[in-house]
Amino acid sequence: MSDPISRLDQFRADAPGAPMSSAAEARSRGDQIRRRRRAVVTAGVAAMAAVVAGPVIFLSTGLGDTGIDPAPATSDSVTASGPSASASASDLSRTNLPTEDDLVADDPYPAWVQEQTYDGDGTDTYNDCLTESLGDAGAQATFRRDFVAKPGEEYADAAGTLNAVVAEFSSAEEAEKVSVDLSDAAISCPGVDGAELAGTLPVEGGVVSSGSIDVVTYQPDDPEMNAVWETATAVVAAEDRVLVMTRKRGVQDYVSPTTLQTSAVNAAYRMVGATPPGEPSADPTETGSPAADGLSAANLIDGSTLPPLDRFESALGWNQYTPTPDVPTLACQKEWLSSLGASAKVASDYRWDTDRAMVGQVHVAVLDFPDENAAGAAYNEIMEWMEVCPANELGVDPTVTSLPTDVSDDLDAGPKRAARSQATYPGLDGGDSMWFETELVAEYETRLVLVGYAELAGPCPPSTGDKDDPCYQPDQPDSWPDRILAIEKAAVTAGISDLR
Amino acid sequence: MDEDEFDVFYNASYRRVCAQVYAMIGDSDEAAECVQEAFARAWAHRRKMSSVDYPEAWVRTTAYRLAVGRWRRKKYAGRATDRAVGVRTEMPAVDETHVALVDALKKLPEAQRQAIVLHHIADLPVHQVAAEVGVPTGTIKARLSRGRTALAALLADEAPGTALEGGVR
Numbered sequence: 001m002s003d004p005i006s007r008l009d010q011f012r013a014d015a016p017g018a019p020m021s022s023a024a025e026a027r028s029r030g031d032q033i034r035r036r037r038r039a040v041v042t043a044g045v046a047a048m049a050a051v052v053a054g055p056v057i058f059l060s061t062g063l064g065d066t067g068i069d070p071a072p073a074t075s076d077s078v079t080a081s082g083p084s085a086s087a088s089a090s091d092l093s094r095t096n097l098p099t100e101d102d103l104v105a106d107d108p109y110p111a112w113v114q115e116q117t118y119d120g121d122g123t124d125t126y127n128d129c130l131t132e133s134l135g136d137a138g139a140q141a142t143f144r145r146d147f148v149a150k151p152g153e154e155y156a157d158a159a160g161t162l163n164a165v166v167a168e169f170s171s172a173e174e175a176e177k178v179s180v181d182l183s184d185a186a187i188s189c190p191g192v193d194g195a196e197l198a199g200t201l202p203v204e205g206g207v208v209s210s211g212s213i214d215v216v217t218y219q220p221d222d223p224e225m226n227a228v229w230e231t232a233t234a235v236v237a238a239e240d241r242v243l244v245m246t247r248k249r250g251v252q253d254y255v256s257p258t259t260l261q262t263s264a265v266n267a268a269y270r271m272v273g274a275t276p277p278g279e280p281s282a283d284p285t286e287t288g289s290p291a292a293d294g295l296s297a298a299n300l301i302d303g304s305t306l307p308p309l310d311r312f313e314s315a316l317g318w319n320q321y322t323p324t325p326d327v328p329t330l331a332c333q334k335e336w337l338s339s340l341g342a343s344a345k346v347a348s349d350y351r352w353d354t355d356r357a358m359v360g361q362v363h364v365a366v367l368d369f370p371d372e373n374a375a376g377a378a379y380n381e382i383m384e385w386m387e388v389c390p391a392n393e394l395g396v397d398p399t400v401t402s403l404p405t406d407v408s409d410d411l412d413a414g415p416k417r418a419a420r421s422q423a424t425y426p427g428l429d430g431g432d433s434m435w436f437e438t439e440l441v442a443e444y445e446t447r448l449v450l451v452g453y454a455e456l457a458g459p460c461p462p463s464t465g466d467k468d469d470p471c472y473q474p475d476q477p478d479s480w481p482d483r484i485l486a487i488e489k490a491a492v493t494a495g496i497s498d499l500r
Numbered sequence: 501m502d503e504d505e506f507d508v509f510y511n512a513s514y515r516r517v518c519a520q521v522y523a524m525i526g527d528s529d530e531a532a533e534c535v536q537e538a539f540a541r542a543w544a545h546r547r548k549m550s551s552v553d554y555p556e557a558w559v560r561t562t563a564y565r566l567a568v569g570r571w572r573r574k575k576y577a578g579r580a581t582d583r584a585v586g587v588r589t590e591m592p593a594v595d596e597t598h599v600a601l602v603d604a605l606k607k608l609p610e611a612q613r614q615a616i617v618l619h620h621i622a623d624l625p626v627h628q629v630a631a632e633v634g635v636p637t638g639t640i641k642a643r644l645s646r647g648r649t650a651l652a653a654l655l656a657d658e659a660p661g662t663a664l665e666g667g668v669r
Contacts, residue, residue, distance in 0.1 A: 023510035030543025
């Protein structure tokens with residue numbers, strides 16, 4: 001076997017792959033970045049001065065209400081507060097901005113309410129990370145709307161702020177190019193010293209041609225603040241338009257901006273003049289997926305029928321919850337399930353907690369496809385995830401301990417195909433604890449049922465009752481295999497109940 | 501950080517960081533562009549850089565993030581390189597043993613690859629790798645162990661004669 005360490009040492013010694021370029025070039029480019037940042041700040045100050053002068057002019061012409069109202073109803077009054085002043089060829093208007101109904105507030109914060117609407121990028125920086133305005137990026141017209149958590153409600157002060165800017169470009173290609181550049185900037189966050197990338201999420205589906213959410217955190221200027229700033233930037237391209245939605249708040253830990261994901265999709269529909277898909281959902285994995293037509297709660301496992309995790313005492317038993325941040329249904333999942341192209345999806349999640357930690361997880365998703373071929377293709381894709389285990393959405397590296405095997409005969413409901421695999425991944429405590437996850441995919445007609453069932457143990461797996469196994473634990477119940485099968489049977493039976 | 505200090509820093513670190521990012525992402529052109537851009541940003545933030553404990557780590561992390569951002573948009577790979585310093589440069593041929601190593605690294609999961617590159621190529625101790633990646637040291641040790649095992653197997657699979665003999669570190 002080739003020694004990898006000597007090869008790595010040699011690589012370090014040779015430092016291959018890059019001809020030297022001059023430090024002066026890097027400095028020149030750095031100076032350019034600084035000039036651009038300064039230009040944005042100056043533009044913001046000039047815009048503020050224009051707004052201060054605005055009401056006086058309007059009042060003197062008898063149009064005081066219009067001048068003072070921050071959000072007149074139509075876009076006909078495009079003013080010189082931004083690049084939209086030259087937007088005569090653009091169809092973009094304030095009606096293409098998201099409304100309060102399009103936005104999802106994350107628990108426990110109150111609903112977002114509209115605070116102010118602007119023609120142009122607004123009078124102050126709308127995003128700490130972006131050093132270039134959409135006007136500078138070539139937008140023909142831009143509009144911005146700011147939101148705050150409903151004042152007076154509990155937790156309103158802690159919710160932070162949210163704003164959305166929509167912009168129209170000369171072509172769809174131009175819009176996509178700008179959105180890529182904006183996403184790059186949101187990741188590297190040149191506008192803030194010391195910003196750290198905390199996470200990313202895709203925004204996809206429906207009218208969206210490309211999109212992502214990039215979250216950075218950075219230290220506050222106020223040393224007394226016991227939290228860091230978190231800026232989540234959603235950049236979405238749809239047709240020839242670009243949406244930038246920014247959520248900024250103080251947080252003590254990274255919080256997945258899954259609600260922003262749903263809000264961004266809704267806002268993308270609004271931006272291109274389409275109706276957002278249904279009511280806002282708190283389930284981030286539904287982002288970009290069509291509504292769950294044809295599926296209902298009856299297709300999901302009934303939590304009260306789940307077999308107890310008898311190795312651990314729990315006051316609540318199996319408790320339904322919404323994972324935050326979101327977790328994949330299967331640990332080995334390469335992408336969110338919305339990538340599979342299902343026409344409908346329902347999902348539910350349960351956890352088993354002791355008084356100290358979560359020790360069991362059940363994740364179930366039921367997907368319906370337009371036809372059996374599509375369902376079959378998705379099944380094959382999921383099988384590949386279970387074999388290769390890219391685990392792009394889990395955040396840790398699982399190890400596949402058992403490759404997928406056919407278990408269709410084990411499941412009472414008689415699916416066309418069903419496969420089970422097993423994987424392990426580290427627990428959060430950094431010690432020996434491991435999650436032992438069993439993953440199942442079952443196919444029946446146009447339907448797939450996915451079950452991810454994980455129990456915490458380690459370093460040995462939960463006892464199977466096999467006395468020849470070096471990990472056999474006589475003091476532990478041997479119920480793990482039966483529990484796995486019971487959960488899988490119940491999930492598959494419910495998942496296809498309306499088809500049989 | 502003044503001009504002279506920056507130039508010393510740049511000249512001492514540029515090739516090394518390029519090689520590290522190349523090992524992480526497997527594309528030497530892309531690595532060079534991202535490192536150049538990261539150094540440019542370091543100069544743009546030079547006041548802040550004066551108080552950074554490990555400027556080279558800052559540049560490496562920034563370059564890697566830029567590369568990750570570009571990866572995620574591979575379908576737009578044909579776009580102009582206007583954000584990088586200067587024009588795209590033709591890279592010299594890289595030793596084939598290094599190409600094989602980088603190819604093998606590319607087959608590792610991203611987290612394992614990053615840990616191996618930072619520990620074995622950037623020569624950082626485990627606790628510093630953990631700090632740079634933002635995970636516990638135990639996790640880094642596990643990634644290093646799994647990554648080395650997988651890398652050894654991948655290198656063993658390559659064509660005979662391409663392996664470079666060398667001592668154990």
